[in-house]
Amino acid sequence: MEVNPLSIILVKSDSKGDRLLFRYPFVITSNESNLRKKRHPYSLITQEDILQSPLPQTSNIHQGQLSGFTDEVLSTLFAVKPELCNQKFELKVNDVRFVAHPTYMQSILINIVFALHAQASYSIVKCYYELSKRLGHALVYEESRVGYLSDEMKLMVKIHDEIATTSAESENMFHSLSAFDLILEQSSLAQCLKSIYHDLCTTGLLNTTINQWVTLSFCLPHKAHQAHKKGIIVEPEKIDRCLQSLKPYHGMLLLVDLTELLDCVPPSGARMLLQLINAYNPLKTLQNMANEADLAINHVYELVGHLVYWAKATIIYPLCETNVYVIAPDAPLHTQSPLVEKFSIKFPGMSLFEVISDFSLPTSIGHLTTPLQHPTRQGTLAQMVLWMLQHHLLMQLHTYVQFMPTDEGSNEFYDNSEHNEIDNVDDDVNNENSVSQDDDLHPGSLLSMSSQPMPVPNTSRRSITDEHFSEMADSTISDNIITKPGSSSKSNYSSGSMSTENCNSLQDSLASIEDEEKIKELLMAFQEPERSAIKDLPAASNPEDLNLMVRLYQAGYFKGEHHLEEIMYFENLRRSQLLQLLDKFRDVLIIYETEDPAIATLYTQT
Structure with a gap:
């Protein structure tokens, strides 16, 4: 995988010269060992040797590890000049990309280099550069505190020199391999670099302590x-x-x-x-x-x-009975999937395929529970849904609304499944007691606590309807108790010479005229073609319904970018109120179900 590093390399440069102190992994391939072989000074180069000489190397990766570079070549490449220190260093050779952040301190250059696949993405390269930079800063800190880096460098150089001397006497061609082995045994810094390499290749998560003092935490999200x-x-x-x-x-x-x-x-x-x-x-x-x-x-x-x-x-989105889930299209559901056994261990006596089959079509949790079920059964269902979400077997679908008036006055794209849910709402009841089945969660349900978003003050965008009809809107949202216009002056008429019936008739006439003026003003929020489509709807004759419709329209909620839960939260609406409104204006509103893009972006490739 291009995410995993090929090698981690430690190079130093000071007054005594350049030196590759350590690298991991350090298994020498046959091709690399050929480069290390010393030819006898008196040997002759024959035509046969020339014919058998290897072709120029175009790949420096062998079995997932860096190959084809001697220690001398690597030290020359990465012992950069001081002018290149404390900034990003990147070098591409064949199919390998080297990334580092050279650090210069007290006449010593230290460079921790990561060898990566050349095709690694920009974000992967950026992460490894950041890790090299943070490692360099940690070593600088420990050097200034206790001289840790100087001690580790002296130890590594000493081992290299001792092995080189021994190798020259015994003509051992693999002295560097032995030196790295000894360094790994005796150097805590080398052990730290080895641990970093393995953590990057396995989990992508680092939590390493350097010199038992500085803790380095790092995440490679591509791997994690x-x-x-x-x-x-x-x-x-x-x-x-x-x-x-x-x-x-x-x-x-x-x-x-x-x-x-x-x-x-x-x-x-x-x-x-x-x-x-x-x-x-x-x-x-x-x-x-x-x-x-x-x-x-x-x-x-x-x-x-x-x-x-x-x-x-x-x-x-917090787990509740109104949440709609469906099987994720890329869910690893096959008979040999390890999740099958893992699920049966977590929930004894339950079958993953049997449970998840309930979500073959978009299904709400409320449809799988009844008020007569024991709370334990409901709790088990909630735990199973959470488990399937943790393993990305399910995805949640949210309902989005798109304003789209048609010339015919009816909307053929209206979602029947959501319409069935809306039909359950009593359209004839417009007070606080009007609650949909989704709102009336049975006592004892483990999900009832989050079936509705937490009410918050309406601090979203204010429209012209909010300014002109704030009193009416507030009463509609808070308790749906509407005071008829003119009712406050009812006593004035009753004390006059007019009869009670005539007084009530006059009040109704005045209220009707006032409602008509409000409706006309509300309709002005729409363009002419849209206005024609809306004013013919029966719901448009109700100023309360039309006011809520205009308010949500002007706030931008009907552009297919906001799901119902978001509208309910920011506009402090109950689900029953919103579903009733969608049902009454269904001729000009399209509803459809899809994922929340804010969440879907984490686990989809597109």
Whole structure:
């Protein structure tokens, strides 16, 4: 794999000259050993030798390791001039790319070089450069503190010199191999470099302590995320895009045990991470967890982002009964999949194929549960869904809305499955007691606590309707209790000479005229073709419904970029209110289900 390093090389340059001190791995191939062989000074070069000489080498990779370079060549390449220090160093030779950050200190140049596949992506090269830079800074710090680097360099040079002397006397052609073996046995720095190499090749996660003092934590996300989903390369840029899209209504799902979390943070951040973990629950939003952990939401974003980068967690929408899931298109569901046995161990007596078959078509958790089920059964279902999300077997679908009026006045693209859900809402009830089946979660359900996003003050964009009809909108959102215009002056008419019936009739007339004026003003938010399509709808004659429609339209929620959960959260709406509105204006609104792009970007190649 192009993610894994081919070799890690340590080179120094000082007043005594250039020297390759250590490299790992140091297994010498047959081709490399031929380069090391010394020809007898009195031997003759025959025509046969010339014919058998190898062709010019075009590859410097042999069985996943660096080959074809002698120690002398490598030391010459990487003992750069001081002018090239403290900046990015990159060199491509055949199919190998060398990346480093040469560091200059106290008349000594130290260079930790990573040999990579030449086709490694820019983000992979950038990560290895950052690691070389951080290693150099750690060694500079330890050198200034206790002279650690000088001691390690003296030890390595001494071993090289002793082995070279012994090899010259015994004509041993493999003296460098023996020198690296001894250095690895006696040098803590060499052991540290070996550990770094193996960690990069296995997990992509480093938590190395240099000289038992400086702890170096590093993550190669391209490698780390493959532990959860084989064959996919998660670029840091994808993670950044996901984290930039984090909202308070999102949730977090841990992918590892709690004991594996503290390895990825420095001691200074351990306290805040423990606060967050104590409040962790996949049924809670990030905002809820921030409140319980007594942390600012921005700090929670940073901690969650760090865990996602280190492949310790992923972003989800908090688990609740209204969530719709479907089998992921690239889910490794075959009879020989190790996940089958892993699932049966986690949930004895349950079959992965039987459980996940319920999600062959998009299905909400609420459709798989009933109020009569025992809470234990509901809890088991929730745990199984979480397990399948951790192993990326399921993906969540969200409902998005697109405003698209048609000349015919009806929308053929209206989603029937969502329409069935909307039909369950009592359209004749427009007060606070109007709650959809999704909102009335049965007592004892483990999912009921997060079935609705946490209400927050409406701080989103204010439209012209908010300014002119803020009182009406507030009453609609908060409690749906609408006071009829003119009702406050009812007593004035009753005290006059007019009869009660005439008084009520006049009030109704005035209210009707006022409603018509409001409707006309609300319709002005649309362009003429759109206005014609909307005003013919029965729902457009209700100023409350039309006001909410215009408010969401002007806020940009009907462009297919915001799912229902996001609209509910930022506009402080209940699901029943929103579903009723979509049903009443279904002739001009298209709804469809797809993934949340903020989350999907983590585990999709496109």
